[in-house]
Amino acid sequence: MDAFEALADPTRREIVAMLAARERNAGDIAARFDMAGPSVSRHLKVLRESGLIAYRAEATSRIYRLNEQRLDEVQQWMQAQLDLCRERFDRLGAHLDRMKEKEEGDGKG
Amino acid sequence: MDAFEALADPTRREIVAMLAARERNAGDIAARFDMAGPSVSRHLKVLRESGLIAYRAEATSRIYRLNEQRLDEVQQWMQAQLDLCRERFDRLGAHLDRMKEKEEGDGKG
DNA sequence: CTGCTATATAGCAATTTAGCTAAATATCGC
DNA sequence: GCGATATTTAGCTAAATTGCTATATAGCAG
Numbered sequence: 001m002d003a004f005e006a007l008a009d010p011t012r013r014e015i016v017a018m019l020a021a022r023e024r025n026a027g028d029i030a031a032r033f034d035m036a037g038p039s040v041s042r043h044l045k046v047l048r049e050s051g052l053i054a055y056r057a058e059a060t061s062r063i064y065r066l067n068e069q070r071l072d073e074v075q076q077w078m079q080a081q082l083d084l085c086r087e088r089f090d091r092l093g094a095h096l097d098r099m100k101e102k103e104e105g106d107g108k109g
Numbered sequence: 110m111d112a113f114e115a116l117a118d119p120t121r122r123e124i125v126a127m128l129a130a131r132e133r134n135a136g137d138i139a140a141r142f143d144m145a146g147p148s149v150s151r152h153l154k155v156l157r158e159s160g161l162i163a164y165r166a167e168a169t170s171r172i173y174r175l176n177e178q179r180l181d182e183v184q185q186w187m188q189a190q191l192d193l194c195r196e197r198f199d200r201l202g203a204h205l206d207r208m209k210e211k212e213e214g215d216g217k218g
Numbered sequence: 219c220t221g222c223t224a225t226a227t228a229g230c231a232a233t234t235t236a237g238c239t240a241a242a243t244a245t246c247g248c
Numbered sequence: 249g250c251g252a253t254a255t256t257t258a259g260c261t262a263a264a265t266t267g268c269t270a271t272a273t274a275g276c277a278g
Contacts, residue, residue: 004116004122005117008116009266017193020193021197026224026226038269060224060274068191081125082129120236145237145239146256147239148237154256
């Protein structure tokens with residue numbers, strides 16, 4: 001999953017956010033950045049190669065759109081880590097609960 | 110949010126996944142990789158500075174744990190983009206539904 | 219085919235990164 | 249304090265990345 005690498009750059013994250021709202025052509029995207037056109041074009045290429053975005057040609061312009069599926073893959077990896085993290089936390093909570101109940105059951109306190 | 114940059118590296122993602130399951134000391138983490146200890150140590154540093162992990166010292170070892178909060182921030186950014194994406198898709202669906210109803214109401218077809 | 223617009227690629231310089239080995243730091247047992 | 253263990257920092261090199269400008273490609277208007 002090379003998408004993580006693509007998302008490491010703030011310019012590319014902005015592009016992703018722009019395209020999450022709606023599709024846009026390369027020129028509109030480039031216009032939003034204080035950066036030479038070719039530089040933005042390269043960012044688009046990285047995003048394309050990561051599978052996070054795709055485009056269709058329309059006359060002379062290329063209309064970019066987000067590829068939800070790839071974005072979802074990244075999302076799910078993140079979610080999986082969080083789930084593991086929280087599951088562990090829950091187990092700890094349950095464990096402490098059991099300890100507490102046992103203590104109370106022992107007539108201690 | 111520098112955490113995205115930290116997550117760009119596959120070794121660091123593996124470390125995150127390891128720590129999502131449970132906390133571990135630096136040596137255990139390093140042992141899992143076919144890489145010199147100092148190299149792993151540097152990855153740990155990057156993760157630390159990104160706020161994704163933290164550690165506590167215990168005797169001579171440093172016990173690392175995931176910082177769920179930072180992970181959650183990344184997760185939420187991802188989720189926000191997906192939500193935007195899907196919301197737009199829903200609007201399109203609703204729009205098409207309205208079109209279809211209108212057509213049927215027109216007695217066309 | 220020519221010129222115009224939209225976009226991408228080539229090639230370059232500066233910066234960053236990931237790996238390595240060697241050395242420093244810190245804790246523990248004596 | 250000394251030696252052993254655990255871990256990090258320093259300093260290096262090779263490779264990758266980012267930005268730039270100049271050039272190439274592709275469709276459209278005439």
